[in-house]
Each structure stands twice: as structure tokens, then as C-alpha cells.
Amino acid sequence: MKNHYIPILLTALMLAGACRKRVEYIYMDPPTPPRALADRLPGDWTPSFVTYSAQIDLGQQGLPPINVSGITENPNGRLTVQKDPNTLTIQLQFTASIDLGLGFPVPLPVNINLTGTYDISTDEKQILLTQTNGEKLTLKVLTNEHNVQVWRTTYPFQTPLLGTLPIDMIITFVKNQAK
Structure with missing residues (x-):
């Protein structure tokens, strides 16, 4: 008698497997961030670090030059970049220590x-x-990532007492996330 139940049991198992609903999952890859600098730049960026160095020439006063250097974390400011037309605005404020x-x-x-x-x-x-005002400034791109830009430049900073003081800077910008 037990042998009569085996074909019925096998048939029931096959029917149960055939009736089971098949679920498929489709995984979407996230969009690939743009690789070209021109496509990565547009948007608002916040400066996270400024590394600076300068040399104050005191030769006219008969004194040796003074080297100024340091790192400022989270300086005030922002970088705004637009495409078509290609416009760029940098606002940056920090305090250097001499x-x-x-x-x-x-x-x-x-x-x-x-x-x-x-x-x-x-x-x-x-x-x-x-x-x-027609003046040109070259910004050397050291890092070009989707959310991080690191640039190097020499900026001719005007000081009331020292005149023009060329400041070598490496500026790290982090892209603000869209809200």
C-alpha cells in the first residue's frame, strides 16, 4: 500500500513546484558620474581646505624675507560654476598666520x-x-573627482602694508549635494 502513495506524492510535489510564482529582481546600476571636467564642474562647491605659502620680501627694510605657510580647514567661501556660458565665481576667506x-x-x-x-x-x-576686469588666473587641476576638486594657483593678493603678495594655494573643494 505504501507504494501506491509514492506516485501521488511525487505528482503533488511537481505540481506544487510548477505553481510556485517565480520572482525576478532587476538591479539597476546607479548612473555613472561624468568623467569630463567640464561636466563635473557645474554646481556649487564648498572649500574644505586651503594650504597656503608666501614669502614676504622685507629687503627694502634691510630684513630677511619671512616665509608664511599653513593649512586652513573649513575656510569661509564658495565656488559656483555654470556651463553655457562658462562662468566661475570663487569667494574665499581665511586668516593666514605670520x-x-x-x-x-x-x-x-x-x-x-x-x-x-x-x-x-x-x-x-x-x-x-x-x-x-580682464586679468587672468591659471588654476592647475590636481584632483578631478565627481564630488572633490583640488586646484593649485598663485594668487596676487593685495595687502595695504605689503603691496602685492603672491600666495601659492592648494584649494580643496567639495561639491554640495543637490537638495
Whole structure:
């Protein structure tokens, strides 16, 4: 008698397997971020680090030059980039510390406001900013990532007491996420 139930049991199992609903999952790959610098730049960026160095020439006063260098984390400012037309605005404020050998650092407020049109070199290693006043500034691209840009430049900073002070800067920008 037990042998009669085996074919019925096998048939029931096969029918149960055939009636089972098959579920398929489709996994979508996230969109690939753009690779070209021109496609990555548009948007709003926040500066996260500024590494700076400069040399203050005091030769006219008969003194040796003073080297100024440091790192500022989370400086004030922003970078805004638009495409078509290619416009770029950099606002950057931080305080550099100058050691005059007085036992305490002397603060030097640095305030940079740049606005103009930009062109990107064919190898994407440089951005040439033509400011609204006609002056040009070259920004060397050290890192070109989807959410991080690192640029190097020498900015001719105007100070009331020292005149033009060329400041070598490496600026790290982090892209603001769309809301």
C-alpha cells in the first residue's frame, strides 16, 4: 500500500513546484558620474581646505624675507560654476598666520573674490579664469573627482602694508549635494 502513495506524492510535489510564482529582481546600476571636467564642474562647491605659502620680501627694510605657510580647514567661501556660458565665481576667506618672531603669530586676513569666464585645457589639467576686469588666473587641476576638486594657483593678493603678495594655494573643494 505504501507504494501506491509514492506516485501521488511525487505528482503533488511537481505540481506544487510548477505553481510556485517565480520572482525576478532587476538591479539597476546607479548612473555613472561624468568623467569630463567640464561636466563635473557645474554646481556649487564648498572649500574644505586651503594650504597656503608666501614669502614676504622685507629687503627694502634691510630684513630677511619671512616665509608664511599653513593649512586652513573649513575656510569661509564658495565656488559656483555654470556651463553655457562658462562662468566661475570663487569667494574665499581665511586668516593666514605670520610669525614675525614676536612670540605670537600675527593674523593676516585673506579675502579673495574672483568672477569671470573660464576655459579648460584639452588635457583637463588647467582652468584659465578670465576675470571681469580682464586679468587672468591659471588654476592647475590636481584632483578631478565627481564630488572633490583640488586646484593649485598663485594668487596676487593685495595687502595695504605689503603691496602685492603672491600666495601659492592648494584649494580643496567639495561639491554640495543637490537638495
